[in-house]
Amino acid sequence: MSFETGWRKCTWGDISTLEYGKALRDYKDKTSGYPVYGTNGLIGYTEKYLSDKPGVIIGRKGAYRGVHYSNRPFFVIDTAYYLSPKIPQLNLRWAYYSLRNIDINSMDSGSAIPSTSRSDFYSIEVDLPDIYEQQEIANLLSVLDDKIELNNAINKNLEEMAQALFNSWFVDFEFPNENGEPYKSSGGEFEESELGLIPKGWKQGTISELGEVAGGATPSKKNEDFYTVRGIPWITPKDLSKTNNKYISRGEIDITQKGFSNSSVKLLPKGTVLFSSRAPIGYIAIAKNEVTTNQGFKSVIPFKHVGSEFVYYLLKSNVETIECRASGSTFKEISGTEMKRVPVLIPTENVLAKFNEIVEPIGRLTQKCEEENEDLTQIRDTLLPKLMSGEIRVPVEQDHNHPDLPKVAESSAIYQP
Amino acid sequence: MATANIGFEEKLWSMADKLRGSMDAAEYKHVALGLLFLKYVSDAFEEKYEALKNEPYADPEDRDEYVAANIFWVPKEARWSYIKDNAKKPEIGQLIDNAMIAIEKENPTLKGVLPKDYARPALDKTRLGEVIDLFSFKVGDEESRSKDVLGRVYEYFLSKFASAEGKNGGEFYTPNSVVRLLVEMIQPFKGRVYDPCCGSGGMFVQSEKFVEEHQGRIGDIAVYGQESNPTTWKLCKMNLAIRGIDGNLGEHHADTFHNDLHKNLKADYILANPPFNISDWGGERLTEDARWTYGVPPAGNANYAWIQHIVNKLAPSGVAGFVLANGSMSTSTTAEFEIRSKLVNADLVDCIVTLPGQLFYSTQIPVCLWFIAKNKAPKGLRDRRGEILFIDARKMGHMVDRTHRELSTEDIRKIADTYHAWRGQAEAGQYEDVKGFCKAVKLAEVQEHEYILTPGRYVGIEDVEEDSEPFEDKMARLTSELAEQFAKSRQLEDEIRKRLGGIGFEF
Numbered sequence: 001m002s003f004e005t006g007w008r009k010c011t012w013g014d015i016s017t018l019e020y021g022k023a024l025r026d027y028k029d030k031t032s033g034y035p036v037y038g039t040n041g042l043i044g045y046t047e048k049y050l051s052d053k054p055g056v057i058i059g060r061k062g063a064y065r066g067v068h069y070s071n072r073p074f075f076v077i078d079t080a081y082y083l084s085p086k087i088p089q090l091n092l093r094w095a096y097y098s099l100r101n102i103d104i105n106s107m108d109s110g111s112a113i114p115s116t117s118r119s120d121f122y123s124i125e126v127d128l129p130d131i132y133e134q135q136e137i138a139n140l141l142s143v144l145d146d147k148i149e150l151n152n153a154i155n156k157n158l159e160e161m162a163q164a165l166f167n168s169w170f171v172d173f174e175f176p177n178e179n180g181e182p183y184k185s186s187g188g189e190f191e192e193s194e195l196g197l198i199p200k201g202w203k204q205g206t207i208s209e210l211g212e213v214a215g216g217a218t219p220s221k222k223n224e225d226f227y228t229v230r231g232i233p234w235i236t237p238k239d240l241s242k243t244n245n246k247y248i249s250r251g252e253i254d255i256t257q258k259g260f261s262n263s264s265v266k267l268l269p270k271g272t273v274l275f276s277s278r279a280p281i282g283y284i285a286i287a288k289n290e291v292t293t294n295q296g297f298k299s300v301i302p303f304k305h306v307g308s309e310f311v312y313y314l315l316k317s318n319v320e321t322i323e324c325r326a327s328g329s330t331f332k333e334i335s336g337t338e339m340k341r342v343p344v345l346i347p348t349e350n351v352l353a354k355f356n357e358i359v360e361p362i363g364r365l366t367q368k369c370e371e372e373n374e375d376l377t378q379i380r381d382t383l384l385p386k387l388m389s390g391e392i393r394v395p396v397e398q399d400h401n402h403p404d405l406p407k408v409a410e411s412s413a414i415y416q417p
Numbered sequence: 418m419a420t421a422n423i424g425f426e427e428k429l430w431s432m433a434d435k436l437r438g439s440m441d442a443a444e445y446k447h448v449a450l451g452l453l454f455l456k457y458v459s460d461a462f463e464e465k466y467e468a469l470k471n472e473p474y475a476d477p478e479d480r481d482e483y484v485a486a487n488i489f490w491v492p493k494e495a496r497w498s499y500i501k502d503n504a505k506k507p508e509i510g511q512l513i514d515n516a517m518i519a520i521e522k523e524n525p526t527l528k529g530v531l532p533k534d535y536a537r538p539a540l541d542k543t544r545l546g547e548v549i550d551l552f553s554f555k556v557g558d559e560e561s562r563s564k565d566v567l568g569r570v571y572e573y574f575l576s577k578f579a580s581a582e583g584k585n586g587g588e589f590y591t592p593n594s595v596v597r598l599l600v601e602m603i604q605p606f607k608g609r610v611y612d613p614c615c616g617s618g619g620m621f622v623q624s625e626k627f628v629e630e631h632q633g634r635i636g637d638i639a640v641y642g643q644e645s646n647p648t649t650w651k652l653c654k655m656n657l658a659i660r661g662i663d664g665n666l667g668e669h670h671a672d673t674f675h676n677d678l679h680k681n682l683k684a685d686y687i688l689a690n691p692p693f694n695i696s697d698w699g700g701e702r703l704t705e706d707a708r709w710t711y712g713v714p715p716a717g718n719a720n721y722a723w724i725q726h727i728v729n730k731l732a733p734s735g736v737a738g739f740v741l742a743n744g745s746m747s748t749s750t751t752a753e754f755e756i757r758s759k760l761v762n763a764d765l766v767d768c769i770v771t772l773p774g775q776l777f778y779s780t781q782i783p784v785c786l787w788f789i790a791k792n793k794a795p796k797g798l799r800d801r802r803g804e805i806l807f808i809d810a811r812k813m814g815h816m817v818d819r820t821h822r823e824l825s826t827e828d829i830r831k832i833a834d835t836y837h838a839w840r841g842q843a844e845a846g847q848y849e850d851v852k853g854f855c856k857a858v859k860l861a862e863v864q865e866h867e868y869i870l871t872p873g874r875y876v877g878i879e880d881v882e883e884d885s886e887p888f889e890d891k892m893a894r895l896t897s898e899l900a901e902q903f904a905k906s907r908q909l910e911d912e913i914r915k916r917l918g919g920i921g922f923e924f
Contacts, residue, residue: 138915145419148910160897168888324873327747378915395919 005390007129013122021076039079041068049073056083056096061115069096094134101388136394144380151369166313201348208340211302216293219259226259235274237296240283247367249288265292271308271319273300278333282319298339446578451532459491459497460557492519504549510536525846532656535553591690594824595704599738601833608639608685613673615642618653621690646671687737689722711759715752720745737789746870757870773814775822799841806839807872808855853879
């Protein structure tokens with residue numbers, strides 16, 4: 001592809017150098033200070049920085065070598081490089097996006113550990129727009145990234161809130177009484193049970209009293225026409241390992257109607273709480289639509305009055321209890337029978353309904369943010385190559401009265417997770 | 418302390434590493450440990466020799482003087498000074514072999530045990546000489562002996578070899594902290610101590626140490642062991658000899674299942690770390706054996722054969738503590754389930770401890786400790802019949818390097834104290850169930866759980882630590898953050914709209 005961009009053709013070696021990271025100790029346990037990057041991104045924090053400016057980190061060693069951007073001074077350990085501009089007219093955030101558009105992992109110096117050599121990197125060609133255009137391109141892409149990050153932060157907040165509410169109501173028994181006052185602190189009545197003192201009217205039960213426990217299966221892998229790109233969603237624990245999302249609609253691969261009929265796969269309704277029963281135990285997600293799963297799940301289809309959100313938080317806070325009931329030495333697995341028998345407290349329907357009233361809209365917002373992030377990611381990834389090649393041009397204001405040029409990079413807002 | 422640095426282990430290792438060339442780690446181990454052994458006996462001897470020289474009327478060449486002091490008599494040609502003087506000669510290999518032969522001849526307990534192949538051509542004599550030259554520090558004089566320098570170097574070497582050799586190495590090296598925990602728990606003060614798969618003898622050395630620490634007399638313990646691997650068996654002999662422990666390891670190496678060398682033994686204490694889950698133990702040839710009181714163990718896994726062998730070897734008041742893979746606590750194969758249920762019903766299982774993963778050198782396998790007691794209501798202790806103590810120690814220990822975990826002295830004390838308190842040992846304090854850590858469980862409850870012995874089932878989950886942030890404060894913080902995020906969100910939405918509009922995508 002060639003467009004009349006008028007951009008400067010050069011190589012990364014013409015405009016930048018790669019600087020080695022340095023060995024560092026004791027960064028893993030710290031949670032504050034300057035960010036520390038390795039070949040795959042953020043790995044910890046430390047007191048000192050290696051680069052006193054925001055910048056780009058490029059993986060040096062490892063099968064997967066990423067490209068990362070730090071919006072503040074940072075440290076890089078010795079498995080990675082950081083980019084140091086040779087010319088003043090290089091916007092580092094633009095450089096970051098430009099490098100994201102290159103398959104760094106296909107470059108390999110051929111030593112035992114896959115790695116990127118500096119000379120290979122320096123010879124990569126690049127079309128360099130002027131600094132103003134670089135800045136505008138970077139701004140467009142980063143506003144998308146910022147929104148993605150913000151959505152993640154919102155979801156984290158919502159999750160914490162719902163969890164706090166769950167704990168307050170169902171662990172500390174401070175759910176609102178008839179007068180809307182916290183039950184326990186306002187002298188609510190308690191009864192003796194095997195699980196200790198519980199609020200009057202609640203009972204001790206098992207998971208099977210909250211919903212139907214259902215397993216999954218795998219249609220024969222030998223049969224190619226059992227699998228398809230778009231068919232009936234079929235989810236494995238691996239799919240959940242790759243996402244932090246609370247809601248899921250499908251996994252990497254779907255199954256066909258034929259695959260469905262020729263196996264014991266079970267169709268689970270929307271709102272089913274998926275719970276991985278092995279490898280490992282305890283990935284949890286809520287199905288956004290009808291799904292099926294492989295045998296790595298013991299999912300709970302909540303009874304109507306119980307609600308998906310309640311079951312989701314209940315399972316989440318009981319992962320350890322469930323794990324303890326698992327058997328198997330090398331790979332622990334929880335069986336359907338054991339899952340059904342997990343002891344739980346069953347609140348009154350009234351309290352359950354109130355909880356769902358509050359938490360369901362929170363869940364809907366989380367779902368909206370997750371979906372928005374999928375769209376934003378797609379938009380960004382579709383635009384990225386076109387913006388870098390010049391196929392799509394961003395408008396650049398003609399008025400460049402920036403006395404403080406060259407501007408290397410701008411720090412954008414920081415959303416600390 | 419296994420990892421506490423005594424300063425020169427690393428140096429010693431890199432020195433010994435010089436020898437590594439054409440030989441594999443298993444072979445090289447004997448070369449390195451043999452030299453270490455020679456240096457040790459020689460140091461002890463030479464120190465005594467010097468002392469005797471300065472003593473009027475004493476003859477430094479009088480053999481009995483040494484025997485009386487529990488020091489190996491070392492003939493002239495085996496003394497380190499002699500070897501060192503000849504270190505640069507091409508025939509040094511032969512000289513060392515001769516030294517070994519001479520020591521064996523003078524000390525019958527070592528017969529056939531010491532390595533004697535230093536003369537073989539494959540061993541680089543120049544390097545061998547260099548190693549001897551560098552070996553200048555003392556390991557066997559009184560001061561080093563009191564600090565157990567040799568023990569620590571030995572242990573360090575064994576563990577290094579275990580790491581270097583991979584899986585097979587791990588078969589005979591039980592990590593120090595696990596041995597210490599076993600020993601602290603069953604307290605083998607006096608009596609017959611037996612290890613049916615003793616490897617290089619780590620369990621005994623620790624037991625002896627324990628006795629010493631408690632001012633008991635070494636002679637109070639009689640040591641019995643058996644080991645099937647011939648080289649490991651020799652290593653064990655050396656290991657015991659060096660520490661002056663007179664152990665009965667049988668006349669030769671032998672398979673514990675098929676050639677029990679201690680047929681009539683009833684041990685007061687059994688300590689063991691049987692190899693995990695071995696599948697080719699020849700069980701199909703042993704379907705009828707007196708030891709299988711509780712059922713025939715499956716031919717495909719020796720775990721339950723080990724358990725029953727141990728139960729069989731226990732004296733009427735005996736206590737056993739041993740390491741098994743976690744699967745042993747919950748396996749549901751018919752044969753194993755049957756044996757386990759019978760062991761529980763016979764009230765033999767005293768205590769089960771699950772340990773954290775990564776304790777072993779060569780495998781990440783998480784393991785558990787089984788404790789079997791023949792008499793659960795002995796004099797002086799609480800009647801704990803019909804009860805099993807479960808301890809979940811999975812969260813204990815700390816990482817000593819990237820892949821290895823170790824239990825600290827405090828961890829070990831906490832676990833041992835819990836067991837002792839439960840047994841009713843007054844000095845250990847009052848026993849109490851601790852959620853998430855330990856629970857004393859009636860047999861009926863274990864039966865309800867289908868005889869599954871996994872502690873996690875019984876001890877429950879530790880109470881979640883009270884959130885340091887009160888609910889109201891937390892919600893106030895989160896909602897105000899959310900308000901900001903919502904505002905920021907609208908701002909970003911506008912900006913995205915504007916920017917995408919700028920490249921022709923209005924919406």
